[in-house]
Amino acid sequence: xxxxxxxxxxxxxxxxxxxxxxxxxxxxxxxxxxxxxxxxxxxxxxxxxxxxxxxxxxxxxxxxxxxxxxxxxxxxxxxxxxxxxxxxxxxxxxxxxxxxxxxxxxxxxxxxxxxxxxxxxxxxxxxxxxxxxxxxxxxxxxxxxxxxxxxxxxxxxxxxxxxxxxxxxxxxxxxxxxxxxxxxxxxxxxxxxxxxxxxxxxxxxxxxxxxxxxxxxxxxxxxxxxxxxxxxxxxxxxxxxxxxx
Amino acid sequence: xxxxxxxxxxxxxxxxxxxxxxxxxxxxxxxxxxxxxxxxxxxxxxxxxxxxxxxxxxxxxxxxxxxxxxxxxxxxxxxxxxxxxxxxxxxxxxxxxxxxxxxxxxxxxxxxxxxxxxxxxxxxxxxxxxxxxxxxxxxxxxxxxxxxxxxxxxxxxxxxxxxxxxxxxxxxxxxxxxxxxxxxxxxxxxxxxxxxxxxxxxxxxxxxxxxxxxxxxxxxxxxxxxxxxxxxxxxxxxxxxxxxxxxxxxxxxxxxxxxxxxxxxxxxxxxxxxxxxxxxxxxxxxxxxxxxxxxxxxxxxxxxxxxxxxxxxxxxxxxxxxxxxxxxxxxxxxxxxxxxxxxxxxxxxxxxxxxxxxxxxxxxxxxxxxxxxxxxxxxxxxxxxxxxxxxxxxxxxxxxxxxxxxxxxxxxxxxxxxxxxxxxxxxxxxxxxxxxxxxxxxxxxxxxxxxxxxxxxxxxxxxxxxxxxxxxxxxxxxxxxxxxxxxxxxxxxxxxxxxxxxxxxxxxxxxxxxx
Numbered sequence: 001x002x003x004x005x006x007x008x009x010x011x012x013x014x015x016x017x018x019x020x021x022x023x024x025x026x027x028x029x030x031x032x033x034x035x036x037x038x039x040x041x042x043x044x045x046x047x048x049x050x051x052x053x054x055x056x057x058x059x060x061x062x063x064x065x066x067x068x069x070x071x072x073x074x075x076x077x078x079x080x081x082x083x084x085x086x087x088x089x090x091x092x093x094x095x096x097x098x099x100x101x102x103x104x105x106x107x108x109x110x111x112x113x114x115x116x117x118x119x120x121x122x123x124x125x126x127x128x129x130x131x132x133x134x135x136x137x138x139x140x141x142x143x144x145x146x147x148x149x150x151x152x153x154x155x156x157x158x159x160x161x162x163x164x165x166x167x168x169x170x171x172x173x174x175x176x177x178x179x180x181x182x183x184x185x186x187x188x189x190x191x192x193x194x195x196x197x198x199x200x201x202x203x204x205x206x207x208x209x210x211x212x213x214x215x216x217x218x219x220x221x222x223x224x225x226x227x228x229x230x231x232x233x234x235x236x237x238x239x240x241x242x243x244x245x
Numbered sequence: 246x247x248x249x250x251x252x253x254x255x256x257x258x259x260x261x262x263x264x265x266x267x268x269x270x271x272x273x274x275x276x277x278x279x280x281x282x283x284x285x286x287x288x289x290x291x292x293x294x295x296x297x298x299x300x301x302x303x304x305x306x307x308x309x310x311x312x313x314x315x316x317x318x319x320x321x322x323x324x325x326x327x328x329x330x331x332x333x334x335x336x337x338x339x340x341x342x343x344x345x346x347x348x349x350x351x352x353x354x355x356x357x358x359x360x361x362x363x364x365x366x367x368x369x370x371x372x373x374x375x376x377x378x379x380x381x382x383x384x385x386x387x388x389x390x391x392x393x394x395x396x397x398x399x400x401x402x403x404x405x406x407x408x409x410x411x412x413x414x415x416x417x418x419x420x421x422x423x424x425x426x427x428x429x430x431x432x433x434x435x436x437x438x439x440x441x442x443x444x445x446x447x448x449x450x451x452x453x454x455x456x457x458x459x460x461x462x463x464x465x466x467x468x469x470x471x472x473x474x475x476x477x478x479x480x481x482x483x484x485x486x487x488x489x490x491x492x493x494x495x496x497x498x499x500x501x502x503x504x505x506x507x508x509x510x511x512x513x514x515x516x517x518x519x520x521x522x523x524x525x526x527x528x529x530x531x532x533x534x535x536x537x538x539x540x541x542x543x544x545x546x547x548x549x550x551x552x553x554x555x556x557x558x559x560x561x562x563x564x565x566x567x568x569x570x571x572x573x574x575x576x577x578x579x580x581x582x583x584x585x586x587x588x589x590x591x592x593x594x595x596x597x598x599x600x601x602x603x604x605x606x607x608x609x610x611x612x613x614x615x616x617x618x619x620x621x622x623x624x625x626x627x628x629x630x631x632x633x634x635x636x637x638x639x640x641x642x643x644x645x646x647x648x649x650x651x652x653x654x655x656x657x658x659x660x661x662x663x664x665x666x667x668x669x670x671x672x673x674x675x676x677x678x679x680x681x682x683x684x685x686x687x688x689x690x691x692x693x694x695x696x697x698x699x700x701x702x703x704x705x706x707x708x709x710x711x712x713x714x715x716x717x718x719x720x721x722x723x724x725x726x727x728x729x730x731x732x733x734x735x736x737x738x739x740x741x742x743x744x745x746x747x748x749x750x751x752x753x754x755x756x757x758x759x760x
């Protein structure tokens with residue numbers, strides 16, 4: 001089943017095209033990584049889905065419904081959104097942060113304990129404030145907040161970007177497990193090609209607002225495009241150098 | 246306890262209440278207007294830039310001038326629209342102070358909203374908050390400490406600046422400060438300043454408590470601070486609603502006074518007479534010279550004492566100097582024709598502008614009159630009161646005698662006399678009924694060219710009171726009853742340094758002496 005259908009998406013910033021006629025469809029349950037250098041348009045593409053960016057041309061449809069036709073609040077309540085800066089509300093404790101989307105939707109059920117367990121945080125975290133959390137704990141709360149209203153689709157913009165390498169690796173694997181367990185569809189923007197190769201089912205490479213490559217991690221490793229080749233060569237060479245130490 | 250302190254203390258509760266009511270309302274309006282503007286300004290720089298420029302501009306106008314400007318502005322507005330707009334008292338003070346409160350509220354409000362972490366705002370949008378939800382649930386709670394810091398600044402400024410409301414006829418703690426300054430009654434000045442400072446500190450402390458409560462997310466702090474603020478504001482309103490007009494049906498009259506001792510004393514004398522005749526009285530002290538007349542013409546005050554020469558040059562804009570009788574006759578007719586004002590008549594003494602010098606200095610220089618002064622002026626310093634140098638009389642004096650002083654400075658009257666006493670001014674624009682002329686051994690210089698008009702003290706009554714026979718009858722005995730000697734004596738009682746009396750005490754003495 002098609003979860004996200006993007007067709008002919010174009011977005012211009014000044015004279016420059018951040019997205020240039022991009023089309024992309026993902027199946028439900030896929031974990032898609034959007035990779036590319038800075039300014040390649042990957043974040044613009046992601047934000048076009050929950051309409052934090054309005055494209056100049058083209059359409060985005062979720063489960064067959066165009067996002068333009070869905071009321072904005074309803075659209076965003078139904079999509080989990082995780083960002084690099086996390087953006088926990090500093091004046092709310094963990095439970096209030098996690099409960100914010102159900103509250104906005106008018107749902108009164110308290111799933112704090114269940115959600116904390118889902119992201120592997122102890123229940124006593126509920127009454128802490130964001131300033132009392134480590135970076136990894138804070139992003140786990142960020143995931144719990146995004147998952148609170150049972151979304152089918154998760155949009156993540158560099159979700160592990162601000163974390164130290166150890167936390168980054170463990171949180172990445174925890175999230176991949178959650179993705180599989182909950183049957184989510186995930187689109188994740190990252191500039192870390194190794195992270196994309198290790199976590200995603202499918203990798204879409206954007207360069208200068210266009211899709212340059214689109215395939216499985218294994219397929220990408222043997223891609224012939226010189227830019228793509230240069231990108232995947234970085235982690236491969238690093239791995240080889242590490243192995244030879 | 247000294248009588249001056251006892252008198253100041255007796256006036257304090259009413260003044261504190263008026264002061265709090267005025268500054269509280271001004272800050273409330275500042276917040277009500279400023280906060281929504283800050284919200285709009287934080288989002289839109291086309292609004293923000295002119296908004297901050299406007300608020301900054303207001304702030305550069307001295308508070309005293311801003312207050313004074315709203316008096317004529319409201320008068321003109323009232324005349325243009327035909328509406329009855331009270332141009333004196335609460336309204337002009339409220340508008341000016343609200344404008345004054347605006348800048349810190351705007352500036353901090355905009356800074357607070359713009360300073361919120363971009364990631365937090367992106368998250369708020371991303372999870373599907375509407376703009377309103379984002380404002381109420383994220384931006385305002387997070388900006389609250391900084392917004393509140395702005396409100397604190399506004400509150401402290403406003404409580405300080407509200408002392409100036411006295412000059413537009415709105416009672417405030419400034420009443421004690423201004424009248425104390427004029428009569429060199431430092432106890433009154435200190436009582437007024439102390440009370441204003443205490444009010445500012447208490448309000449600031451309570452707001453600081455609320456701010457700390459918001460910053461630390463401590464509910465009891467926020468509630469305690471807010472509760473105490475609301476309770477104190479409620480207290481200022483309460484006596485007003487209890488005291489009401491129903492309790493006392495005697496007619497209320499408002500007596501005006503300009504900003505010097507003689508005026509306070511005469512206003513007190515008028516007040517004594519009207520009270521004896523069964524009127525309730527209110528005072529509007531420390532009015533500016535032209536404000537006082539306009540207030541009377543507009544019906545904001547019912548009665549006050551002015552001086553024929555002042556009315557002649559300031560109100561009728563005349564620069565000639567006819568004989569006193571002719572001037573009085575013209576004034577009586579013209580003021581009635583223009584504003585329906587009743588000039589009841591002369592009180593019996595003159596308070597003329599007279600250039601005065603210390604006797605010793607005048608004799609050493611051989612200066613006896615203004616012709617002599619023309620010769621001596623280039624080596625002398627002139628000390629003038631705050632308005633003389635801009636008045637028609639000064640132009641008339643200059644036209645006749647061509648005085649070219651080595652330097653000239655303006656002082657408030659009290660300090661003008663100090664300046665001539667300590668030698669920092671050689672010639673001052675003294676007032677002929679001032680007790681300090683004799684006390685400081687000054688000589689007034691003759692005016693052979695008759696450049697200075699007569700300044701007979703006259704009693705002026707507003708149009709709506711002119712037909713009130715009981716009112717007029719109560720004041721008629723004052724006409725021709727106050728000699729210049731007695732007025733000087735009364736003025737000196739208030740102005741001298743030792744055995745000082747309050748204007749009310751001097752008025753009792755003056756009143757008793759001529760009954």
